[in-house]
Amino acid sequence: MLQPNIDFRGRVWRALAGLGFAIASGSAWPHSQIAAGVFGVIAAFLLFEASRGWCAARACKIKTPF
Template sequence: MGVEGGMAGLRPNIGRAGRVLRLVLGLLLLGAAAAGGWLGWPLVLVLGLAAGGAFAVFEAKAGWCAARACGINTRI
């Protein structure tokens, strides 16, 4: 199975601007999760921020957007 610049089984569906946006968003969410953990925020909130951030970083790395894969048009 050939992979064109993305992860196995995921066909890239976002461009450079979308990848950069998702990477920045993911890193911000991961930073918020770390800060929230340090500040004693509720565990479910910290884990939600961390999961969202990790998924956004994954989308940036793979060049793949889950919303676009579901047929939702995104601007970037």
């Protein structure tokens, strides 16, 4: 079902973006738990994409640069 559709470079970019959103989630927590939750969900999804080598946008035939 989730066939790998991104290369190593795409996985690295998604992992870095996921870590960035995880840091943003932790930083936003004292100010807005809703924003922190949204950032946390985005981080989890990006890290999932990086770990599986699968991109949801590419699965929908949307061209991505990485």
